[in-house]
Amino acid sequence: MREIASDVRFSLFLTVHPFKGFWDLKHERRGSVRNGVIIVVLVTITEVFRRQATGFLFNYMTDTTRINLLAESLAILIPVFLWTLANWCLTALLDGDGSFRDIFIATSYALVPLIIINIPMVGLSHLVVEEEGAFYYFFTSFAVFWTGGLILLGTMVTHQFTLGKSILTALLTIVGMGLIIFVALLFFDLMQKMYAFVFTIVREIVYRM
Amino acid sequence: MRGVTTVRTCHRVRACCTLIVAVVLGAAANADVPYNTYTFDWRGFPTASPHAYVPQAVLTGATLGVGSLSIPAHLFVSPSGLLYVADSGNHRVLVFDDRFQLFRIVETFAWEGRTELLANPQGVFVDDREHLYVADTSNGRVVEFDSFGTAVNVFGRPDTELLDEYATYEPLKVVLDKARRIYVIARGVNQGLIELDSDGRFRGFMGANRVTPNALDFLWKLIATDEQRARMVRFVPTEYSNAVIDSRGYIFVTTASVGTDAIMQSLNPDDLRPIRKLNLTGTDVLRTLDNQWPPVGDISIGLGFGAVPSQFVDVALGVAETYVTLDRVRGKVFIYDSDGILLAAFGRIGDRIGTFRGPSSITYLGDRLLVLDSILNQIIVFQPTEYGRLLFEANRLYQERSYAESAAAWQRVQELNTNLEVAYAGVGRAQLRGGYYSDAMESFRLAHSPSYYSRAFQRHRRVIVERYFSVFMAALLGLIAVWIVVRARRRRRRRRTNA
Numbered sequence: 001m002r003e004i005a006s007d008v009r010f011s012l013f014l015t016v017h018p019f020k021g022f023w024d025l026k027h028e029r030r031g032s033v034r035n036g037v038i039i040v041v042l043v044t045i046t047e048v049f050r051r052q053a054t055g056f057l058f059n060y061m062t063d064t065t066r067i068n069l070l071a072e073s074l075a076i077l078i079p080v081f082l083w084t085l086a087n088w089c090l091t092a093l094l095d096g097d098g099s100f101r102d103i104f105i106a107t108s109y110a111l112v113p114l115i116i117i118n119i120p121m122v123g124l125s126h127l128v129v130e131e132e133g134a135f136y137y138f139f140t141s142f143a144v145f146w147t148g149g150l151i152l153l154g155t156m157v158t159h160q161f162t163l164g165k166s167i168l169t170a171l172l173t174i175v176g177m178g179l180i181i182f183v184a185l186l187f188f189d190l191m192q193k194m195y196a197f198v199f200t201i202v203r204e205i206v207y208r209m
Numbered sequence: 210m211r212g213v214t215t216v217r218t219c220h221r222v223r224a225c226c227t228l229i230v231a232v233v234l235g236a237a238a239n240a241d242v243p244y245n246t247y248t249f250d251w252r253g254f255p256t257a258s259p260h261a262y263v264p265q266a267v268l269t270g271a272t273l274g275v276g277s278l279s280i281p282a283h284l285f286v287s288p289s290g291l292l293y294v295a296d297s298g299n300h301r302v303l304v305f306d307d308r309f310q311l312f313r314i315v316e317t318f319a320w321e322g323r324t325e326l327l328a329n330p331q332g333v334f335v336d337d338r339e340h341l342y343v344a345d346t347s348n349g350r351v352v353e354f355d356s357f358g359t360a361v362n363v364f365g366r367p368d369t370e371l372l373d374e375y376a377t378y379e380p381l382k383v384v385l386d387k388a389r390r391i392y393v394i395a396r397g398v399n400q401g402l403i404e405l406d407s408d409g410r411f412r413g414f415m416g417a418n419r420v421t422p423n424a425l426d427f428l429w430k431l432i433a434t435d436e437q438r439a440r441m442v443r444f445v446p447t448e449y450s451n452a453v454i455d456s457r458g459y460i461f462v463t464t465a466s467v468g469t470d471a472i473m474q475s476l477n478p479d480d481l482r483p484i485r486k487l488n489l490t491g492t493d494v495l496r497t498l499d500n501q502w503p504p505v506g507d508i509s510i511g512l513g514f515g516a517v518p519s520q521f522v523d524v525a526l527g528v529a530e531t532y533v534t535l536d537r538v539r540g541k542v543f544i545y546d547s548d549g550i551l552l553a554a555f556g557r558i559g560d561r562i563g564t565f566r567g568p569s570s571i572t573y574l575g576d577r578l579l580v581l582d583s584i585l586n587q588i589i590v591f592q593p594t595e596y597g598r599l600l601f602e603a604n605r606l607y608q609e610r611s612y613a614e615s616a617a618a619w620q621r622v623q624e625l626n627t628n629l630e631v632a633y634a635g636v637g638r639a640q641l642r643g644g645y646y647s648d649a650m651e652s653f654r655l656a657h658s659p660s661y662y663s664r665a666f667q668r669h670r671r672v673i674v675e676r677y678f679s680v681f682m683a684a685l686l687g688l689i690a691v692w693i694v695v696r697a698r699r700r701r702r703r704r705r706t707n708a
Contacts, residue, residue, distance in 0.1 A: 057666070060500075060659045063252065129670070130663035 007035055015112050018150055022157035025109060026102050033101060036108035043111045044076045046118050055125035058136055083107060086176030087155065090169060096159030106158045110150035117143035243561040248551050248629060251657040253508040256628040261544060261553035261597035262578055264563030268588040274311055275303055278586040283382070284570040284579055287335035292574055300327045302343055307574060315341065318352065318360035332382035344380040344393070351383050351393060364391065367403060367411035384454045392460060394449050401491060402452065416462065416491035451523045459494070460487045461532060463521035483521045484534055497549040500659060504549040506536050523570045525578070528601050529608040533571060535580065540565035542580065550631050552600050563589060596625050603635055612639050630656045641665050646672060
């Protein structure tokens with residue numbers, strides 16, 4: 001129980017003291033893959049909850065009767081996984097110090113602001129009217145920028161990069177994510193074509209037997 | 210015991226039979242109407258609606274007693290209730306009273322001592338003096354007849370260099386405003402409506418269909434070679450297909466010659482605005498709402514072959530600033546309210562009673578809708594159902610500021626069609642006015658109107674805050690008091706232990 005409380009306190013500490021936080025995360029072994037997975041799952045739940053429960057005024061473009069849980073979850077899980085993978089591939093070439101494990105843990109801990117801001121925002125969305133929506137939009141975009149900043153600093157500390165190099169790495173990582181998606185689609189397409197090829201040959205043979 | 214059960218089953222069977230008969234009859238009553246009536250929900254998906262209009266009669270030339278019609282192009286109902294039909298292929302204009310009895314045929318007229326003929330008249334207009342204006346298309350003139358059918362004026366080609374001098378002048382439609390200025394739509398003229406003064410002198414063009422090139426087009430033009438540029442679709446303004454003037458002098462115009470390519474290539478099809486309400490200076494003042502689908506006809510048109518946007522050929526003006534447009538692509542009639550929100554859409558291409566082949570014109574005759582078919586050469590008469598009447602009634606009452614009665618009418622509309630979002634908005638507006646804020650919130654949520662919801666919610670929130678403010682403040686002050694006492698006591702205890 002005390003361990004959990006300490007972990008939670010550390011994840012909150014990290015969001016406001018990123019340099020020390022990410023350093024301890026890696027070198028003091030304060031984080032674990034288990035905690036990282038828990039945070040990612042919590043972020044996924046937050047996003048689904050946000051889509052479903054945000055007040056009508058800020059959610060009217062969403063058809064809350066037809067939210068696809070799987071699609072919403074994948075919309076969080078796939079980018080996190082892709083980012084970790086692409087970043088790891090890239091930093092291995094760019095003399096980064098972080099392992100795949102380190103990158104995953106740093107990335108997942110950087111997502112904490114999404115949880116601590118967006119959940120209260122769901123409540124706020126039921127209390128403000130259209131004209132006061134600026135507050136709501138400010139805080140939600142603030143959460144996104146905060147998380148983005150943390151991811152950047154996380155990369156920087158984990159790999160011991162300079163700021164310029166980590167910005168460059170982040171941009172290249174996004175390109176890398178695109179490449180991975182492209183290769184994956186290509187792979188699936190080719191597999192499908194191969195399957196169709198084998199399938200037709202087998203059928204042809206069966207017809208001629 | 211057994212007998213009793215048999216009797217019971219008999220009853221049940223009979224009940225079942227009546228039910229089946231009722232269902233079949235209902236289906237039969239529905240099957241008389243050869244089309245579906247629908248509206249769009251907020252996502253743009255078509256949702257089923259009760260019929261607002263049902264076909265009542267089909268009038269061919271034979272039933273009207275004038276021989277067969279030939280490619281009729283235009284219908285017009287004069288302020289006194291006479292129906293004018295431009296029977297273009299027979300080079301004549303037919304005039305009927307509101308019971309479709311032939312009143313007059315305008316075919317020849319005497320002008321400057323000679324007998325003149327009409328040639329392919331495409332448009333008619335009648336002003337409040339019952340003067341008839343005919344767009345005598347192939348003769349390149351507009352002819353004015355007085356109420357006895359005598360020609361009193363002929364307006365030929367406008368004397369201006371702004372019209373292409375090598376092109377023939379072919380007026381298609383004509384409208385007049387209260388000051389008797391004449392507005393002419395002519396074939397191949399895309400600068401807008403040709404405006405003539407009451408003596409027929411050219412005054413200028415009005416309401417040009419402006420082309421706004423977007424940034425992407427501009428970028429492409431910059432990097433394209435001359436040959437590529439020549440091959441690009443040229444964004445020329447489109448011609449107007451029809452014009453109708455309302456009682457306050459606004460001219461409703463429709464555009465039909467919007468090419469499919471142009472729509473596909475334009476990044477924002479909303480810019481095309483197939484129906485416009487022009488004021489005196491030619492600016493479009495048609496009311497549309499944010500977060501709502503604009504009046505463009507069909508919205509979910511899909512992709513690929515046959516996915517052509519609606520092309521309006523005519524518009525008719527109804528009660529409470531509602532208007533009805535006619536789509537020639539899919540043969541549909543769209544009824545919009547004064548905010549441009551779809552109240553009902555119906556019709557289809559086909560050969561049954563109530564379907565169209567070549568819809569060319571639409572007009573109101575009393576509360577009936579008449580649609581002219583220029584391929585089947587007939588007029589289809591639609592009469593409103595109870596549901597249709599209620600729709601217009603609710604709109605009219607709201608326009609007349611009888612909010613409570615309007616809400617009652619919307620309530621009845623809602624009972625007949627739970628899919629209609631605008632009905633929820635109608636009920637919600639009355640609830641908002643009556644102070645039932647949480648009910649209004651629910652109505653506006655169902656109507657999918659965030660701005661109205663916000664207004665209702667603001668009032669609701671104020672009521673809640675006012676009601677619970679004293680309780681909340683008392684609780685807060687109480688908590689603070691408890692906290693102070695506890696802290697003081699703890700401090701005293703600590704001091705005692707220290708001592």
